[in-house]
Amino acid sequence: MKRTAKEQVSAYKSVIILAVIAVALLLIAGIGSARAALTYFSETYAAQVELPDIGVTLVENGEGVATSNFNNDGNNYLDVSNNPDDNTLGILTSKMIPEGEQLMLGRKYTEQLAVQNSGNIDEYVRVRLTKYWIDPEGKKITTLSPKQIDVEFATGSNGWVINDSQTSTERTVLYYTPILPVGQTTPQFTESITIDGMVASKVTEETSTRVEDGVTYTTINTTYDYNGAQFVLRCEVDAVQTHNAKDAIKSAWGVDVDMNASTGAYSLR
Amino acid sequence: MKATIKQSKGAFIAGAVALALVCATSVGTAMSYFTANVQAQGGHTLKLGSTTEIFEKVVSGKKEVQIQNTGDVPCFVRVKAYSDSSHPLTYSGQGWSKGEGDWYYADAILQPGEMTPVLSIEISGLEKNEDFNVVVVHESTIVSLPDGSGGDWSVIASSSKKEA
Numbered sequence: 244m245k246r247t248a249k250e251q252v253s254a255y256k257s258v259i260i261l262a263v264i265a266v267a268l269l270l271i272a273g274i275g276s277a278r279a280a281l282t283y284f285s286e287t288y289a290a291q292v293e294l295p296d297i298g299v300t301l302v303e304n305g306e307g308v309a310t311s312n313f314n315n316d317g318n319n320y321l322d323v324s325n326n327p328d329d330n331t332l333g334i335l336t337s338k339m340i341p342e343g344e345q346l347m348l349g350r351k352y353t354e355q356l357a358v359q360n361s362g363n364i365d366e367y368v369r370v371r372l373t374k375y376w377i378d379p380e381g382k383k384i385t386t387l388s389p390k391q392i393d394v395e396f397a398t399g400s401n402g403w404v405i406n407d408s409q410t411s412t413e414r415t416v417l418y419y420t421p422i423l424p425v426g427q428t429t430p431q432f433t434e435s436i437t438i439d440g441m442v443a444s445k446v447t448e449e450t451s452t453r454v455e456d457g458v459t460y461t462t463i464n465t466t467y468d469y470n471g472a473q474f475v476l477r478c479e480v481d482a483v484q485t486h487n488a489k490d491a492i493k494s495a496w497g498v499d500v501d502m503n504a505s506t507g508a509y510s511l512r
Numbered sequence: 513m514k515a516t517i518k519q520s521k522g523a524f525i526a527g528a529v530a531l532a533l534v535c536a537t538s539v540g541t542a543m544s545y546f547t548a549n550v551q552a553q554g555g556h557t558l559k560l561g562s563t564t565e566i567f568e569k570v571v572s573g574k575k576e577v578q579i580q581n582t583g584d585v586p587c588f589v590r591v592k593a594y595s596d597s598s599h600p601l602t603y604s605g606q607g608w609s610k611g612e613g614d615w616y617y618a619d620a621i622l623q624p625g626e627m628t629p630v631l632s633i634e635i636s637g638l639e640k641n642e643d644f645n646v647v648v649v650h651e652s653t654i655v656s657l658p659d660g661s662g663g664d665w666s667v668i669a670s671s672s673k674k675e676a
Contacts, residue, residue, distance in 0.1 A: 297546040311550040324552065333552030345585065346556045347655075362548065377555075438558065443654060467560035467654075477553035484546040491545040 298362025299482040301333060302428060304355050309333030312362055335476050336436070349440040354394070355431040358480050360423045367488065367509065369418045369496060370432060371479040376472045384472055389413045391439040392474045401430035406498070406511055418498075421508045422485055436476065442469040562587040564622070564652040575633040579650050581622040587652040589622050590615040590665070593633045594647040601646070605631040612665075621655055 298312030309324040309332070324333035339352045358368045374394060376387040389412050398405055402421045409416040419429050445468040452461045483495040488509065492500050500509040563583040569576045579589045591608075592615045593601050603616055607629035611617045618628045635644060653665055 295546050297548045299548045299550050301550050301552050303552070309550045309552045311548050313546065313548055320548065322550075326552075331551065333550070335552045335554030336556060337554055339554075340556060346558055348558075364546065366546075366548075379557075442558065443560065464563070469558050470560040471557065473555050473557040475553055475555040477551070479549065479551045482548040487545070494545055495547045 295364040295484065296362050297364055297366055297482055297484060298360070299366070299368060299480050300359040300361040301478060301480050302357045302359050303333075303335055304338070304353060307359065307361075308335060310361050335478060339436070346438060348438055348443055351395075351435045351437045354433055354436040354476070355397075356433045356478060357429050357431045358419065358423065358482075359428040360425050360482070362482075363425055365422050365424050365485045366482045367419070367485060367492060368423050368429065368480060368482045369416065371414060371416050371481070372433070373414045373475075373477045375413055375475050376469070377475055379471060379473070387445075387469060387472055391442045391469070392476070393437040393439050394476070395434040395436070397431050397434050401432075402508075403430065403432045404511065409498075418511060420510060421506065423482075438474060443467060445469060559585050560654055561585060562652055562654045564589060564650065566648065566650050567627075568648065573635050573638045575635070575646065575648065577631045577633060577648060577650070578627050578629070579618070579622065579652070580627045581624050581652070584624050586621045586623050586655045588655065589618040589628055589650060589652045591618075591631055591648065591650045592616065593649070595635060595645070598637055599644055599646070600636045602634040602636065603631060604634070605629055615651075622652070 296313050296315055298310065300307045300310040302308070307325075309326075310322065311331075312321045313319075314321045322330045324330050325337070326332055326334045336352075336354065339354065340346055356370075356372075358370065360366055360368075372394065374389045374392040376384040376389070376392075378384055394415070396405065396415070396417070397403065398417065402419050404418050404420055406416045406418060417432050419432075423429060446465045447468060448463055448465050450461065450463045452459060454460070481496060483491050485491075485507065488507075489500060489502055492498060492509065499512040501512060502509050561583050562581070562585050564587065565580050565582050567578045567580065575593070577591055579591065581587055581589075590611070592613075593603075595601055603610070605616075607619050608616045608631045609619055616631060622628060633646070633648070635646060638644060651665070
């Protein structure tokens with residue numbers, strides 16, 4: 244198995260050639276990055292090509308409650324919301340109940356949600372809407388049904404489509420299938436919210452007696468299971484570029500779509 | 513000889529790593545898309561804690577009953593009394609109406625803290641100094657309809673029975 248001197252030289256050559264190729268490949272990668280960095284600071288380049296700024300705003304009853312716009316200059320997102328404590332999480336239903344009133348069972352409260360394109364490129368948008376109950380400490384109550392939080396959706400011919408395969412009692416996923424052009428707002432995807440009167444039938448009874456001055460009192464107290472519970476409506480809006488849409492939607496949202504080449508709209512598979 | 517083989521292996525590994533790095537860079541570029549995400553949430557607390565308390569006086573063979581809303585939501589109230597057949601009962605009072613099941617219903621919704629008008633329940637056929645036994649039951653239910661009417665009596669918020 245001993246190699247001849249010629250074979251050894253050949254082996255060394257192979258090693259050197261492979262090492263040179265490895266270094267060259269790494270250098271190519273490095274040069275690519277360096278070139279990108281140089282052009283980034285080039286004024287001429289910036290003037291000729293405008294990098295896209297994607298942005299999206301959630302609109303409730305005609306008012307924006309939360310906005311996130313990509314900022315190319317700082318390479319970050321500019322978030323604005325109606326929440327003084329958190330600019331990344333807007334507040335919903337803040338004006339739902341008239342002042343001085345309480346949440347009433349069975350009353351239909353207006354809750355019209357829509358999405359606005361607040362960026363400077365066209366985009367596709369989808370919405371994930373969740374509803375559930377929490378206790379006074381903010382902990383989720385899994386024993387109370389989200390079904391009793393009745394959200395009336397506005398879908399069908401307005402471009403909004405509910406994806407049943409991603410939807411459950413607690414969560415609804417809606418896709419706006421046409422392109423949402425810059426500055427435009429989608430039709431509303433919800434109309435109202437109602438707390439079903441059925442919650443008043445979920446009770447726990449407790450009987451107690453007391454005697455005062457020889458008189459016996461029997462009291463049956465009925466505790467409503469939903470008493471003190473807070474309903475939560477949570478809305479997440481996702482936007483993605485229209486360029487290379489099929490792959491972009493698959494990558495960003497994990498769903499397969501078919502594109503309509505003439506309208507730019509997509510349909511869920 | 514062994515050293516040469518090791519060197520060859522090393523070179524192959526270095527080459528493979530370099531290729532992987534280059535490929536990874538390319539894949540990263542291909543999967544970058546412009547996206548944005550925004551979130552909001554909110555909600556309101558449901559208050560269904562209706563509680564009531566009965567107040568009554570016995571004045572010369574007559575019971576005077578009032579109900580107070582001790583909870584923090586408006587409610588409807590109804591009252592019914594029971595006695596033996598030899599002592600029939602007669603109800604009277606402004607703001608009360610006889611309704612389903614021979615209950616007497618307060619006409620107005622009882623707001624938190626409010627007291628109903630007096631409902632008088634007269635006991636007939638009483639002998640002088642005779643002991644009697646009349647049971648008074650009152651029940652309340654929350655205002656569950658959006659227009660402020662209704663009230664589901666199949667679900668009782670609080671119920672109290674007094675024997676005297």
